[in-house]
Amino acid sequence: MKKAGKKNAYIPRVLMMVLTTVLIGVIVAIMQVVGQIQGTARVVNYAGLVRGETQRIIKLENASLPQDGMIDDVTSFIAGLRFGSKELQLVRLNDVNFQNKMAELSDEFETLKKEIQLVRTVGCYQTDIIQQSEDFFAICDEATGLAAAYSQRRATILSYLENVAAADIVALVALIALELFHALQFAAQNRVLQTKVYKDEATGLPNKNKCEELLNRKESIPAEEQVAVCVFDLNNLRTINNTMGHEKGDEYIRNFAQELRTAAPEDQFVGRDGGDEFLMILRGMDHAAVRHCLQQIRQHILDYSAHHPEMPMSYAVGYGLSTDLEGPTMRELFREADKNMYIDKNRAKMEEADVQHRTNLAMLNFVKKQGYHFSSCMYCDAQQDRYRTLRAGAETFLAADGNYTGAAEQIAWQLCEAGQRHALRDALQLANLQQVLKPDAPLVLEFQRKDEDTIHRGRLTALYGDAVDGKLHHFVLGVEYFRDSDEKIVNERKPLTQYYEQVKQSILESGDYVDALMQMAEAVYTVDLTHDSVENIFCREGARERINAKVEVPCSYDEYCRIRSDLVSPDTRENFRIMDSSAKMLERYRNGERQVTVEYQETTADGGHIWLQKTMLMSEDTVYDRQLGHERTILYGITLLKDTSAFHEKDEQENRRLEAAYQAADFESKAKTEFLNRMSHDVRTPINGIMGMLDIIRSHRDDEARVDDCLQKIQLSASHLQALVNDVLDMSKLKSKETTLEKVPFELTALLKEAADLVDAQLIETGITHTRHKPECSHTHLIGCPVQLRQIMVNLLSNAIKYNRPNGRIDTYTKELSYENGTVWYEFTISDTGVGMSEAFVKNELFRPFTQEKSDARTQYKGTGLGMSIVKELLNKLDGSIQVSSTLGQGTTFAFRLPFAVDTQDEETQALISTDKSCKLAGVQVLLVEDNEINMEIAEFYLTERGAAVAKAWNGREAVEKVKAEPRRFDVVLMDVMMPGMDGIRTTMKIRETSSVPIIFLAATREIRALPYPAAGVPILAMTAQDTREAEQECKDAGMNDYLAKPVDPDRMAEKILHWTRQQAETSSPAQPAAT
DSSP, X not given: OHHHHHHHHHHXXXXXXXXXXXXXXXXXXXXXXXXXXXXXXXXXXXXXXXXXXXXXXXXXXXXXXXXXXXXXXXXXXXXXXXXXXXXXXXXXXXXXXXXXXXXXXXXXXXXXXXXXXXXHHHOGGGSOHHHHHHHHHHHHHHXXXXXXXXXXXXXXXXXXXXXXXXXXXXXXXXXXXXXXXXXXXXXXXXXXXXXXXXXXXXXSSBOHHXXXXXXXXXXXXXXXXXXXXXXXXXXXXXXXXXXXXXXXXXXXXXXXHXXXXXXXXXXXXXXXXXXXXXXXXXXXXXXXXXXXXXXXXXXXXXXXXXXXXXXXXXXXXXXXXXXXXXXXXXXXXXXHHHHHHHHHHHXXXXXXXXXXXXXXXXXXXXXXXXXXXXXXXXXXXXXXXXXXXXXXXXXXXXXXXXXXXXXXXXXXXXXXXXXXXXXXXXXXSHHHHHHHXXXXXXXXXXXXXXXXXXXXXXXXXXXXXXXXXXXXXXXXXXXXXXXXXXXXXOXXXXXXXXXXXXXXXHHHHOSSHHHHHHHHOSEEEXXXXXXXXXXXXXXXXXXXXXXXXXXXXXXXXXXXXXXXXTTBOGGGHHHHGGGXXXXXXXXXXXXXXXXXXXXXXXXXXXXXXXXXXXXXXXXXXXXXXXXTTEEEEEEEEEEEEEXXXXXXXXXHHHHHHHHHHHHHHHHHHHHHHHHHHHHHHHHHHHHHHHHHHHHHHHHOTXXXXXXXXXXXXXXXXXXXXXXXXXXXXXXXXXXXXXOOOOOEEEEHHHHHHHHHHHTHHHHHHHTOEEEEOOXXXXXXXXXXXXXXXXXXXXXXXXXXXXXXOTTOEEEEEEEEEEEETTEEEEEEEEEEOSXXXXXXXXXXXXXXXXXXXXXXXXXXXXXXXXXXXXXXXXXXXXXXXXXXEEXXXXXXXXXXXXXXXXXXXXXXXXXHHHHHHHXXXXXXXXXXXXXXXXXXXXXXHHHHHTTOEEEEESSHHHHHHHHHHSTTTOSEEEEESSOSSSOHXXXXXXXXXTBBOOBOOSBBHHHHHESXXXXXXXXXXXXXXXXXXXXXXHHHHTTOOEEEESSOOHHHHHHHHHHHHHHHHXXXXXXXXXXX
């Protein structure tokens, strides 16, 4: 841009040079043309003169008067016209026609001269003189016409040149005017720039450039001239910028500049030396006059601040006077003033800090008198929108000072939940406080915030301070935090931290240090360690008797400690001796210690015990000894005695709690270790059995009896492994609250038989007799949790078998206890003749995870130690109870009670349900979707053994295609969850769009549900090893009707298939996902 501007500035100048050159050339040309025109006029005149002279010659020659002189003149005229003549002042015309005509005229004149000679001889009548003269005259007229034409052409050229010159002059004048305008404009800009160079835009005062120009003058100030340089520096500008914004900071500077200029003498220089510094130069003033001037300025600023409390002004000033230095320069005076200004600034800061401290103490005392005990509080200025902290507790999250509006926003965000923040923020706004806060009406705001499982509550209180012109000026905002009454103090550091925070606040907020120490300690005494003297003892009310502080002062510190040592308990006396003499404390001080604290126990006057914490704070003091006549150093110790008995009691309680927690954790850790050891043994044993039986089968394939025996043992080993895994998974679910209790109709006697059948194999293997006594019940069709009831029964029966004696006995009883309002209570009793358990184990360990009675008191068959824990957790979830009676060596009896709702369905419906459960799968068309070949073979075997017709699909895509191709063929789909390509969930959704069949798998589900009706309605049952609540819910959310956990129980699978195919047959609408 600058280069383009310079280039544009050069163009008019170049044009002016060009036009000037052209004008000069035109003027020269005009001069030449004018000369030519003037010469042409003489030519025309002489051409006419030739004709006239020739006529006179002819007349005179005809009259016989010879005119040779005239003939010579005409000859010279003709030559001059042809070739130019300086003598005749004739120019040669550069015109070809004229020159040709003049040549012709010259020839004709020569002929005429001959004829004149003939006339002289024979007379005029004997010659053609008349005719020849007429011819000459005609030629002469033609020459004259040509000269005139040439002259006219020169005149035309002259006119053109005159026009060119006029245009050139006009353009040149315009350019000169333009340049003149630019020059004037540049001069104006220079004046503006010069003003800007020396003027501060923000304040209107001379700026730093001007100040530096004045200060950089090299000449020394004459001794007789009095010059004072004053330097002003604003205080709190950074605070205003940080809390109120830079716009307010600029306003602060601008207002000070205006007031300084107003207050300063008009004839003296005042300028801004950059940032928050200002310069004033006073001439002709001595110290008194300068100080008087500065005092007037300060008073003016104080008056302004009193009328503008929203932004009061504060500054520091220093000056240097030329008469104080020898031949100083202005720069040297400035340095002197700057040094004195910083001295004044430090003084002002100390005064401001002192005023602020006294104000803080006054406001804290005001808060105390109002009866408030804020954890944290701050002193707020509503006019300036600022705050500063009066008290900062451990929970304080605000800076020491800052912008109040921003602090109110942070308070609302930090203390409240999202729903409360807006209301609290509005309540804390200055506009609202101006309206609602009154001297006798504090503003109280409750708050609460939830942090994970803990709810934090508290209260904000705003107290009116003062007002200016009816507007709120100062107020106090305090916060109190409430500890929940149910919250237990699990960390001994918390109460100690809270106590020491209060102690620190007491010291910081107390105007009297002794009073602060007295609030912190039971007793405080001062010791002159240098002279081994206890000088003073201060005790809180009632503490003197409690801590045996009855002693006359002054006294020896060593002697005082010796007397008190008799009261110290023997086991803490060594602690007491750490600081029981002045010599020991002096040695510690010389080694760099300034504070020593010990704790010990003393015997009180009433024979009790008290814990005391003794702290000595040591410091040196220099005193002037009048007797010695010089100063000396004395080491003083301030000793604080504090009663810490309550803390020791809490500490002992906490130690006992930690010890109990440690023992519990240690016990659980050992129990888990034992559990892992048992699991290692119990898992390896059946696996080893399975591998051994497989080797036997390979070696005896032709021995069917041997193979059947091995297969039966493999079945038992696999069942045992599954039971071990299920125990651990069930306990994990119960502890993580994953178990879902689904209440459904069931028949009690059938369920009891199922539970007994599940342990038949163990009974046969062990030779134990199980007697199921006839149930004493009137209501057997119930609504409850049959799966959990069966699990409880199986766990208790398995436990009775595991820990029974060889050829022992188990008895089970079922008894209806009561029936009322549709709810029936049952008691189930399982009694065995096993090894029994000790009373202590039953009371303390039986239902804890991973625990068993000592191994030497049990059978060699071991389990996970989780069975009884699972039973207890399930009974708790079912609102039941359990009682145990056991005798070592004789046996154990478990009796548990559970409530059930009575099923009101008629007997015919119950019979139908019972019949359905026992039905085979004859005629049921099943689509089996499984990508694992072994799992496919097992599931196909279970289904075909029960009469079902099975179609196989090896992935989700194939399953979708089969359902799409024959939408009415399949009664149910068994669907794997995890498959390559399209998983069970997507397949189910695809089928659901076109089918009416149930599914038991996951991945392809969504694709199946997306097929058209009736394919989308096919029941889909999920089969997966992921036996968790999340996995089951994901299946049902995808559109699957039910859920089977692997390894699949074939009877359970048949029962589910019958249930869903029967439900599908009862409705023509598409199947819906099972309710969650």
